Amino acid sequence: AALLSILLCGPQHVLSDSDEAALTEWEVWKSSHGISYDESDDMHRRAIWEENKRLIEDSNQGFFMGIRPFSMAMNKYGDLTKQEYQILQGANINAQFVRRGREVSAWRLRHNAKKFDSWFVDYRKMGYVTEVKDQGYCGSCWAFSTTGAIEGQIYKKTGQLVSLSEQNLVDCSKQYGTYGCSGAWMANAYDYVVNNGLQSTNTYPYTSDTQPCYYDSRLAVAHIKDYRFIPKGDEQALADAVATIGPITVAIDADHSSFLFYSSIYDEPNCNPNNLSHAVLLVGYGSEDGQDYWIIKNWGSSWGEGGYMRLIRDGRNTCGIASYALYPIL
Template sequence: MESKLSAVIFLLLLLGFIACSSSASHHDPSVVGYSQEDLVLPHKVLDLFSSWSLKHSKIYASPKEKVKRYEVFRQNLKHIVETNRRNGSYWLGLNQFADVAHEEFRAIYLGLSTGLAGTDGTRAATAFRYENAMDLPREVDWRKKGAVTPVKSQGDCGSCWAFSTVAAVEGINQITTGKLESLSEQELMDCDSTFDHGCGGGLMDFAFAYIMGNQGIHTDEDYPYLMEEGYCKGKQPQSKVVTISGYEDVPENSEASLLKALAHQPVSVGIAAGSKDFQFYKGGVFEEGSCGTELDHAVTAVGYGSSNGQDYIIMKNSWGTSWGEQGYVRIKRGTGKPEGVCDIYRIASYPTKNNSTGWGA
């Protein structure tokens, strides 16, 4: 009886999509590979949901759950199509989050805890070694310089703070030693628990301080990611650790300062990412008016550049390569807004490493 009822509900949802989409343009192509004409046809939408589910290995516990997730998918698809019709500087696409309601998404995948250290504009000032940096290059891409590991995935866990921290440490370690090592987010999840809270959120400065106090961080080969908090393993015999000598905050609300730091190394950055557009970002230069309302996510700035008259900063995310531009997002810069698009100039910091330090030093 339940399966028959679910089938009826499923059909009604499909028919409902026609009414919701009848005003769509019949000429603008959709970035998901279906025309506007396709997306008012129930069987095309069902085909799209089925192929998307297969691609992302989605298995639902019951027909009722499948119907529920289809409805979420349909609403998200509608938002993607309507946004792309505006032909802005960026576009959206279906990714692994297409069956996730936006409030669910915010609760699970965003984990920057800014309140931990009074990061509402009252952070204690630290030294800023790049203050007097001059003659910055026109563009920088630390990926091309070998200082960025492949994009990782935090999974269903608010551990973005750990991934942002690790990416910045991986960068300065490669710049200083010439060796690119993929480091352990899980160690921070398990062991850095004084102020940071695993999947419950954290802050990069505290994680940098933990690495200093712990005299290094292991590789993720020795301490692999589990997508949940576990028991702290501590020091492991015969295993390598990467050390840092300190960390510094980038002066707040200063694009010039972030660019100075970024010209020298990857930088951990807090961002207001709690918008539906950010959830489904696929490509282009993300711009003002499309962000969340508060700092709630952590990424890593790995470069800056310009394209087609658009200046941008390149951010490495931790949602896998299905999201964005193979796991990256370009955020517009040069807007004149002190805090920047999505507030990216409010909270930024980076680790420091003496030339003499290496493995375990």
């Protein structure tokens, strides 16, 4: 829904100390994120925000007491309901039944990875990853997860980092089984690119909404021949693919408030590796104080760690990180 601005009219005066104190945390939060509502909507949104704030504070109290494994933090999504957040996630994949394509050999990945023996991989530092993008209030995460992996492979081949058009996918790939702002499976998005190509963000900019397709093949800057899935649930194969291939398209179970307000290395005990609700881009892995983690590119620089997340990597296929993973072949 569009955000309605408030026009405050009345005589101007210098704020007293009591006026300053009256600036509530809610007002500070709205101001910091450029958000404003009309009076009736403001009350509704404030109630949602306060409920989310309490949830974060209660969780963090458990974290500081050593009961919860990670911390949470308020961000620009603080006044979203659970239903509104579910729309944002943009994927709806039951990993047990979803259609999969051809798989790469885990043995081949392991064989190639042994040449690198990489304990740390971070493609952000190697030039493979475009800036953090923001999908807005549109369930188009599947498109961003797809373009990110293709962007990485184009950079690997040409040395040129080109931001590819998620809007091109949102508008034009529906006949391949995608649903615009209502989500998709990423293999269907890859099918579109195999058969059509993809324009850049410059020539087909993002609008965070669906619109008529205006794809022009003459302006396409990305083409892929095929794509491969990584063996389901195999974290070693996934790590080997990251180390030897580049950023990987993945889906995860993000249907938890702890994900929306993520702050530190994520280890949600209620994650279900078969309930995949959100598409992201896997851009590396590392370790901190003996705790291994995956590096995930998500949405909006004000979320998480500058738009990124570290997800625990312990061989348990946490949140289904290895349940639906694939990459493009140029």
